[in-house]
Amino acid sequence: MARMPSWAKRMCFTVVCCVALPTPAQAQQADARSGAAAPTEVTNAEIALPMRWSQSMLDQYLALPPDWPLSAGLRAQAQEAIAEARPRLSATLRDWARELQLQPASGPPGISASEREQDLYLGLANRIDNERALNILDSAGDAHEAWRAEVAAVAGWCGRLRAPPRWAEVLLQIDRLPEPARAAALQHERQLLARWGLPRPAVPARPAFSLDAHAALLLTRVWGSRPDQRPPVAMVPVVAFTLLKDKAPPLAGSSLVAPPGRDIRCAGLQWALANARAESAADNAELNVAFRYALMFRAEDTTRRASQQGAAASDAYAIDYPAHIRRLGVTGKVQVQVVRDAADRITEARVLSRELSAPGLQDRRPVFIETALDEPSITRARAMPSQGPGARTVAFNWKLQ
Amino acid sequence: MKIPFISRLHRLLCAALTAVALAAQGQAPAAAPATPVPLSVADQAAQLAWWGDLQGLERLYLEVNQPGRYAEAGQVLVNDFRHHANRSFVAKEGTGDTFMVEVVALAAEWTRLRPQLPMVHWLYAQTLVNHAWEIRGGGFANTVAPQAWAEFRQTLERAVQHMARTSLVSLQDSSAFVPLVRAGRGLGWEFDRQEQLVAAGLQRNPDDVRLWQELVISVLPKWGGNAVLVDRVIRRAANQTKERADEIYARLYAVAAEEGFGHSVFVDSAADWPRMRQGLRDGLARWPAKARFWNQLAYFGCLKEDRDTLIEALEAIQNTPDLDYWGDNSRRVFESCQKLARQG
Numbered sequence A: 001m002a003r004m005p006s007w008a009k010r011m012c013f014t015v016v017c018c019v020a021l022p023t024p025a026q027a028q029q030a031d032a033r034s035g036a037a038a039p040t041e042v043t044n045a046e047i048a049l050p051m052r053w054s055q056s057m058l059d060q061y062l063a064l065p066p067d068w069p070l071s072a073g074l075r076a077q078a079q080e081a082i083a084e085a086r087p088r089l090s091a092t093l094r095d096w097a098r099e100l101q102l103q104p105a106s107g108p109p110g111i112s113a114s115e116r117e118q119d120l121y122l123g124l125a126n127r128i129d130n131e132r133a134l135n136i137l138d139s140a141g142d143a144h145e146a147w148r149a150e151v152a153a154v155a156g157w158c159g160r161l162r163a164p165p166r167w168a169e170v171l172l173q174i175d176r177l178p179e180p181a182r183a184a185a186l187q188h189e190r191q192l193l194a195r196w197g198l199p200r201p202a203v204p205a206r207p208a209f210s211l212d213a214h215a216a217l218l219l220t221r222v223w224g225s226r227p228d229q230r231p232p233v234a235m236v237p238v239v240a241f242t243l244l245k246d247k248a249p250p251l252a253g254s255s256l257v258a259p260p261g262r263d264i265r266c267a268g269l270q271w272a273l274a275n276a277r278a279e280s281a282a283d284n285a286e287l288n289v290a291f292r293y294a295l296m297f298r299a300e301d302t303t304r305r306a307s308q309q310g311a312a313a314s315d316a317y318a319i320d321y322p323a324h325i326r327r328l329g330v331t332g333k334v335q336v337q338v339v340r341d342a343a344d345r346i347t348e349a350r351v352l353s354r355e356l357s358a359p360g361l362q363d364r365r366p367v368f369i370e371t372a373l374d375e376p377s378i379t380r381a382r383a384m385p386s387q388g389p390g391a392r393t394v395a396f397n398w399k400l401q
Numbered sequence B: 001m002k003i004p005f006i007s008r009l010h011r012l013l014c015a016a017l018t019a020v021a022l023a024a025q026g027q028a029p030a031a032a033p034a035t036p037v038p039l040s041v042a043d044q045a046a047q048l049a050w051w052g053d054l055q056g057l058e059r060l061y062l063e064v065n066q067p068g069r070y071a072e073a074g075q076v077l078v079n080d081f082r083h084h085a086n087r088s089f090v091a092k093e094g095t096g097d098t099f100m101v102e103v104v105a106l107a108a109e110w111t112r113l114r115p116q117l118p119m120v121h122w123l124y125a126q127t128l129v130n131h132a133w134e135i136r137g138g139g140f141a142n143t144v145a146p147q148a149w150a151e152f153r154q155t156l157e158r159a160v161q162h163m164a165r166t167s168l169v170s171l172q173d174s175s176a177f178v179p180l181v182r183a184g185r186g187l188g189w190e191f192d193r194q195e196q197l198v199a200a201g202l203q204r205n206p207d208d209v210r211l212w213q214e215l216v217i218s219v220l221p222k223w224g225g226n227a228v229l230v231d232r233v234i235r236r237a238a239n240q241t242k243e244r245a246d247e248i249y250a251r252l253y254a255v256a257a258e259e260g261f262g263h264s265v266f267v268d269s270a271a272d273w274p275r276m277r278q279g280l281r282d283g284l285a286r287w288p289a290k291a292r293f294w295n296q297l298a299y300f301g302c303l304k305e306d307r308d309t310l311i312e313a314l315e316a317i318q319n320t321p322d323l324d325y326w327g328d329n330s331r332r333v334f335e336s337c338q339k340l341a342r343q344g
Helices: A024-032 A048-062 A072-102 A113-137 A142-152 A169-174 A179-194 A211-223 A237-244 A262-278 A284-295 A304-313 A323-327 A374-383 B005-027 B041-050 B054-064 B077-089 B096-113 B118-136 B146-165 B174-187 B191-204 B210-218 B227-240 B242-268 B273-286 B290-303 B307-316 B330-342
Strands: A331-340 A346-357 A390-398
Touching (some): A048 A072, A142 A284, A169 A179, A237 A262, A237 B041, A237 B096, A262 A284, A374 A390, B054 B077, B054 B118, B077 B096, B077 B174, B096 B118, B118 B146, B146 B174, B242 B273
């Protein structure tokens, strides 16, 4: 069978396998495709367009919105930091564009020039988004961790967060610190910015504790009728409204349903963090890292709603393999454990391991896409026929064909 | 390496399509930044409360709770703060009791976090009053279930007890007396007792007209009062605010109309239109938010069939009303008034 176009993906599980034939238009396109070998050298003209395009992504990342309520001193220092970092980050983009252009094509032979080009854009976008995520996870040391922990659960700074995140988000947190502490805090963030595109050995490993899962547990307690089981820290109005409006208690073992935006998600995570701290649900250092992992920019935060709408209109597979995740070219393995009680009810469903990849992220830790297929894998595992009480592990191999 | 024209065109199209696809994911290039417009106190308070920003609320409250600080329509600025911060702590459609339980718990947490800040005590008491009314419902007494009555009263009592327990701090500001009068009204306290609370609040801040408004509501017929009592309270309030006497008179009768007498304010109450009209004109001359006063001149002028005033005010608002000032069934009322203005 001829290779299907990269934008018309289908999925295949190792456990449940669904194979779809290409549409006539796709087949025609595939037949007409000619092989295109990887180039051996790259000129500036060849990467001019992708460079211009990725530079605009970078500009957006580094922009400091004029309406953000930052103290004047911090704003001025931040502008200086951005101006200092910009040339190096732009140079990094150029290096990436060259490297990705020269990279041998992934997938079977016969890849077309236009597919190579799409992979180049996708690779650049994925790398930029991955760096956004790494920058949130990375650490400049103990003093950095200390002030981050201090402001993490302070309500109020989440309201300006959007997807994709800007670097300046962190300034909203720094502004919550006492004035004398701000310059040192900004210095920590400048250090992280200087690591953009470089190896980041200080990025902590993903903790076992998940704030998303903890938030879901807390929600079941909010919905429960026993006042003595109420979480010790109350929700702020925006979180209470979003999570309680027209909703039923969440399923046991499910994760926090993603609210509409990063701003509200952030406020919900703050609520979960404050409660986890109050009840010593995990070690404080682990909680702080868990907060950053939950808050960082993730592939699944990109266009959830758009893909859900698209799923209804396009094909049934999109329900399993979300369109926005397919569009990012995310593939790989996810292992899920489902636990059933004596009454055959699911009491827990969690991801045990992931091994995912996407264009542009093959040779680095892909934190941006790491959990992209968690939810679809858990949903699929939950829907599988029961094999009786106890724990069962299922592996899914998500492929784009 | 030379790139053929077709190939370049192809690349251009490809780049444009990819950019469109990624723009749909929220990754569009940054647009030119607009010049930021400073937020009003009302908008700031609403936003800070919605996001639970206690630090920001504290800063804003301390800034606006100062003598001589007024909003554009002439109400004391701290009232704007209270009104808009409180909006996040009232029941929301579709959330049931669970939402109110959360926000009551949040306000209680804040009283523990900042026990020395009068604002948090005001907010906690006010949120309990909001919760009590959510439990009771807004209907007539005969529509309330017996169990709801008990819970309603208990919740109001909690608000009063909290203020009593924390009185050294909480009663420092006039704000504290607003939820107290509201609680007292729900608990059926004697009018004299409510009047004493208002007097105590006005000692803290004589400009806090909201307290007079609460007292006017307490003596409306639906709360067991009558037109004579309403008039007595409004005249006393006007006398105590000498340089703004007629304006306060007009403001309070507008509240009496909105909360009780409705379109019959000149039939069922002792409202004196010439004095009200003068008060609204004073407000117009004194405060920058003109639309409010022109709308009220048009509305009350219409109710009193004062065509000259009505025509002048309708011209001023260019026949585009702010329906918030036109009472129940506002669109229909406005159209009737337009007809009256057109009659020769």
